[in-house]
Amino acid sequence: MKTQVCIIGGGPSGLLLSQLLHLQGIETVVLEKHSREYVLARIRAGVLEQGFAALMREAQCGERMDREGEIHHGFFIADGGRLQRVDLHRFSGGKSVVVYGQTELTRDLYEARDRMQGVVIHNVEDVQLHDLATDRPHVTYRAGDEIVRVDCEYVVGADGFHGVSRKSIPKDVLREYERVYPFGWLGVLSRTKPVSPELIYARHDRGFALCSLRSQVLSRYYIQVSLSDKVEDWPDNAFWAELKRRLPAEVGERLVTGPSIEKSIAPLRSFVAEPMRWGRLFLAGDAAHIVPPTGARGLNSAASDIHYLYHAMVAHYQKGDDSGLDGYSARALARVWKAQRFSWWMTTLLHTFPDAIAYERKLQETDLAYLFSSEAAQRSLAENYVGLPF
Ligand code: FAD
Numbered sequence: 539m540k541t542q543v544c545i546i547g548g549g550p551s552g553l554l555l556s557q558l559l560h561l562q563g564i565e566t567v568v569l570e571k572h573s574r575e576y577v578l579a580r581i582r583a584g585v586l587e588q589g590f591a592a593l594m595r596e597a598q599c600g601e602r603m604d605r606e607g608e609i610h611h612g613f614f615i616a617d618g619g620r621l622q623r624v625d626l627h628r629f630s631g632g633k634s635v636v637v638y639g640q641t642e643l644t645r646d647l648y649e650a651r652d653r654m655q656g657v658v659i660h661n662v663e664d665v666q667l668h669d670l671a672t673d674r675p676h677v678t679y680r681a682g683d684e685i686v687r688v689d690c691e692y693v694v695g696a697d698g699f700h701g702v703s704r705k706s707i708p709k710d711v712l713r714e715y716e717r718v719y720p721f722g723w724l725g726v727l728s729r730t731k732p733v734s735p736e737l738i739y740a741r742h743d744r745g746f747a748l749c750s751l752r753s754q755v756l757s758r759y760y761i762q763v764s765l766s767d768k769v770e771d772w773p774d775n776a777f778w779a780e781l782k783r784r785l786p787a788e789v790g791e792r793l794v795t796g797p798s799i800e801k802s803i804a805p806l807r808s809f810v811a812e813p814m815r816w817g818r819l820f821l822a823g824d825a826a827h828i829v830p831p832t833g834a835r836g837l838n839s840a841a842s843d844i845h846y847l848y849h850a851m852v853a854h855y856q857k858g859d860d861s862g863l864d865g866y867s868a869r870a871l872a873r874v875w876k877a878q879r880f881s882w883w884m885t886t887l888l889h890t891f892p893d894a895i896a897y898e899r900k901l902q903e904t905d906l907a908y909l910f911s912s913e914a915a916q917r918s919l920a921e922n923y924v925g926l927p928f
């Protein structure tokens with residue numbers, strides 16, 4: 539098989555890039571390890587920044603997002619009994635975010651790929667990247683007993699944190715920066731009316747909690763749990779009781795509970811790999827960087843990589859201009875590190891760290907008190923949450 543750009547990973551990063559490039563007449567093949575059903579069963583991000591939404595429209599995939607996604611102008615931070623609103627719209631110069639699930643967005647991207655007869659190959663095994671330091675790279679994978687070879691001009695590693703692409707960069711070139719947090723998030727999806735029309739991020743001595751939503755009839759809630767906890771340790775009634783305890787009483791009283799339709803635990807991690815380009819390989823999204831979900835930056839950071847890579851590839855193929863490809867790693871990383879800083883800050887502000895000393899707990903209290911006493915601090919929060927410019 540032959541193509542111009544071989545994309546590893548059929549998550550949001552890979553599908554979005556493939557769709558954008560196809561619209562510009564650039565050929566791609568997407569190789570995905572799992573079935574489509576498996577990819578679409580993952581419940582992950584829910585908050586999109588405006589830049590992401592604009593990219594979905596440019597990819598001709600924004601119609602359902604614009605119809606069904608909810609525009610949010612603010613969110614709440616709860617601290618024990620207090621509930622304070624962060625006015626994103628006011629403090630970001632009129633910007634907002636779109637609440638639209640990653641599952642729905644991925645479904646829209648798959649449907650667009652089908653409409654355009656884009657090549658997305660599922661259930662590929664043992665993907666390997668070859669000759670990345672030459673101008674004729676190729677990728678191989680196994681389909682049953684057969685080894686298939688894809689010859690290409692560029693390889694994009696959009697295969698998430700556990701993928702193979704990043705591992706194809708030689709160890710003496712790759713630098714990795716990592717922080718692992720001493721807790722995870724237990725997430726529950728339930729067909730219940732959300733407790734609040736806007737998200738609530740709750741700090742509590744028992745641990746962080748988040749009230750989010752997918753629609754007015756579908757709620758998404760998270761609670762901070764210990765790393766040793768298993769989903770089986772948290773039957774629905776225990777989850778609801780713990781969530782309620784961590785919310786201000788007036789909010790907890792309004793909480794509508796019901797059976798969970800999905801329940802999973804995600805560990806929290808900050809991670810960056812540098813460089814994001816090696817030879818003919820470009821990394822994008824979770825393959826190159828991970829943030830704890832507290833600032834809702836993960837998928838949005840993936841989108842900014844795709845924005846830079848898409849424009850760089852179009853300049854290469856349409857104008858013979860390689861400056862975007864050459865500058866990709868530095869440009870993408872500059873924004874990635876700002877998302878890292880913000881996600882680390884929001885995580886530190888709102889979680890209960892098991893080993894925190896009294897001094898650190900005082901600083902956390904003071905950080906929150908400062909946030910709500912300073913318009914400048916709220917402006918900074920809003921600017922980062924709605925997404926820094928690409
Ligand atoms: P992925 O979605 O991981 O996709 C990579 C794909 O590559 C997968 O389909 C995988 O099967 C495939 N793959 C892996 N290995 C191989 C291989 N060897 N060969 C071929 N294919 C392979 N982000 C936000 O912006 N806002 C939020 O509100 C938010 N909330 C989150 C909540 C939770 C609980 C979690 C876990 C994450 C959240 N995120 C959020 C982060 C967001 O989900 C990720 O950043 C996003 O999925 C990254 O997309 P991606 O396409 O780069 O990687």
Ligand code: PHB
Nearest residue numbers: 583584750831832833834
């Ligand atoms: C979600 O709805 O899944 C969600 C929202 C905001 C976050 C993280 C996750 O910060």
